[in-house]
Amino acid sequence: MTVNYLPPPRPLPEQRVQQLREHLQRFVVTEREPAPKRSRWRRRGFLGGAGAAILLAAGTGTAVAYVLLHPKPVTNFTSARCYRTATYTGTGASFPGMELASAPGKNWAGGIPHALDACAQMWAGGFMQPGLPSGHPPQGGYAVPPLVGCTLPNGIAAIFPGPPDTCERLGLPAQTPVPTLHGKPAPAITLRPSSPG
């Protein structure tokens, strides 16, 4: 020690160093994978599907009319939330999952336009596993559950595991345009029957 008013330096325990090393290596592997690129949002497919559903309901003359929940576009791309469980308690700092931040660098430098893909990478990389297991990931990566994209009140994308009605169940608007996973439409649009009458 070079000055006498500081406590002596204490290194991290060797076991902890190795845990952190493995964790950082997983982080590096996950971050270096480029997000699949898509040429455009699939707005046309989304609107076409919704219109067809409404026309179909009117044409049958049934008492059930389908109304679209009010999907909301993501307006804040500086971060995105990957939820480990389908629970939502507000936009506070504490939630079950991880927040992805846009940062200078190769990935997400200009924001996170494809949060569903980014969160799928987090699941595949093992970062969403309870307890963040150490050691090498299994062959082919960790399992990625069905994911759904919702929009938080602050305009940030929130990706939850669960069935297509997860946003509705949580009281959140689905994302619009439809978020996609690896370039394919993800089942995030929810149609529900209105009250009869």
Next chain:
Amino acid sequence: MSGADNSDGALWARACAGDEHAFGALFVRHVDAVYAFCFRRLGSYAAAEDAVQVVFMDTWRKRDSVTVEESLLPFLYGVASNVVRNASRATRRYAGLLLAAPHEDEVADHADEVADRLDDERQMQAVLAAFRKLPQREQEALALCDWQDLSHSEAAAVLGVPVGTVKSRITRGRKRLRAALGVSEPNGVEPGGSTSEGVRGESS
């Protein structure tokens, strides 16, 4: 540079080319220095451990703008300086990505070690209470040169200021800090001396 050597530059090049184990080797090489730096700026071992992870994750995300010729450590110190300046915000950015501390039942019970660490934290907090009254620029210069043994020129490179500026900040900061702490000057060296305690001689 040789592709087979284990210099920082070679490891960094391999890491950027996709070798995560090279990045892991750089982590192991520099983690103690970064950990000590973060602990001394934060006064908490737990906070320092989180900050260390943020420093290396931030470094990786900035890899496109990093050129390592000799040592990665000065760049790590630069990132760490930014991280500890607002540690809570920095760790929030990586919420969920940081490896949590092991549960108590996973850690061997070394009562003496725990007690020593608590003493360290109390001692460091007392130092920081005085240290944080210094201007931010003097804090950064002192932390790099007096606490981490960087030379004036190395600190100048980290902080992006001329060497003379680093020297003057250290002189002023050292004087202020010693007065606040009530500690005496090291033997034979006056505050503002050119070869004072904790600062290696300049090579430039």
